[in-house]
Amino acid sequence: MTSNLSGKKVVIIGGTAGIGLATAIAAAEQGAQVWAAGRSEANLEKARAASNGKFELRQADTHDAEALEAIFREVGKIDHLVSAAVGGERTLKPFLEQTEEQFKAAYDKLWGYAKVVRTGAPYLADDGAITLVSGSPARKIKPGQSPLSCVGASVENLVRCLAVEMAPVRVNVVSPGTIDTAMFDWMGDEKADKLSAMTSSHLIPRAGSSEEVAEGLLFVMNNKFVTGTTVDVDGGRILS
Numbered sequence: 334m335t336s337n338l339s340g341k342k343v344v345i346i347g348g349t350a351g352i353g354l355a356t357a358i359a360a361a362e363q364g365a366q367v368w369a370a371g372r373s374e375a376n377l378e379k380a381r382a383a384s385n386g387k388f389e390l391r392q393a394d395t396h397d398a399e400a401l402e403a404i405f406r407e408v409g410k411i412d413h414l415v416s417a418a419v420g421g422e423r424t425l426k427p428f429l430e431q432t433e434e435q436f437k438a439a440y441d442k443l444w445g446y447a448k449v450v451r452t453g454a455p456y457l458a459d460d461g462a463i464t465l466v467s468g469s470p471a472r473k474i475k476p477g478q479s480p481l482s483c484v485g486a487s488v489e490n491l492v493r494c495l496a497v498e499m500a501p502v503r504v505n506v507v508s509p510g511t512i513d514t515a516m517f518d519w520m521g522d523e524k525a526d527k528l529s530a531m532t533s534s535h536l537i538p539r540a541g542s543s544e545e546v547a548e549g550l551l552f553v554m555n556n557k558f559v560t561g562t563t564v565d566v567d568g569g570r571i572l573s
């Protein structure tokens with residue numbers, strides 16, 4: 334299959350680490366012109382090294398419309414607008430043990446994604462596409478994950494709403510399972526063991542890689558007959 338990304342302009346907010354960075358690398362390998370953005374200089378620096386000069390890096394927060402707009406203006410007509418940013422707190426506690434603020438803070442991810450879409454939409458090509466990232470807790474309910482579940486489900490529903498309202502622009506979402514990224518670096522030296530334990534009951538009993546999830550993003554970006562869809566790249570987590 335030939336790539337549709339050759340010569341396309343791709344902007345990835347949350348593209349300086351993990352899934353977003355793997356998507357930036359894969360899109361650039363397919364011949365796209367890529368701009369990847371994130372907040373911290375530390376991640377930008379690492380991504381610059383990983384980019385091998387093959388794509389552009391910019392600083393932006395999903396909540397900062399001015400910084401986003403500066404990137405979009407520079408790019409001009411955007412073929413693919415992607416957000417893979419974390420963008421919100423991840424409180425892992427039963428609902429009744431969370432503060433109201435902790436529960437609300439998870440929704441920063443949704444508000445950030447909404448800002449990326451609202452700010453980027455005027456720059457999208459007529460046959461452009463938007464791709465967001467949710468997460469398996471949206472449909473795999475486990476105790477202590479209500480913030481992740483609720484915000485993930487909201488991202489997936491926003492995608493369906495946007496697909497209907499913005500057609501023929503295509504809008505899709507990829508839902509990762511447990512993926513070995515910096516999101517779990519807080520586990521320190523126990524990260525590998527903890528990820529093994531977390532995934533031992535999954536149909537594919539291991540953590541996934543950023544590159545495997547990036548393949549899911551590239552699929553919905555490339556396939557012109559796919560819109561309003563959630564693609565699970567989760568090792569069967571939601572069935573386990």
Ligand SMILES: NC(=O)c1ccc[n+]([C@@H]2O[C@H](COP(=O)([O-])OP(=O)(O)OC[C@H]3O[C@@H](n4cnc5c(N)ncnc54)[C@H](OP(=O)(O)O)[C@@H]3O)[C@@H](O)[C@H]2O)c1
Pocket residue numbers: 346347348349350351352353370371372373374376377393394395396417418419420421445466467468469508509510511512513514515516543
């Ligand atoms: N890893 C998993 O197991 C997993 C599971 C389910 C869902 N997900 C979802 O997958 C997406 C990517 O996660 P990941 O695991 O690849 O995380 P990651 O390795 O921590 O990378 C996150 C990227 O987003 C950027 N970012 C975070 N907040 C941002 C903001 N407010 N504005 C702009 N950029 C921001 C980060 O850079 P800066 O911090 O420097 O800004 C980084 O480039 C997230 O939406 C996450 O919720 C991940």
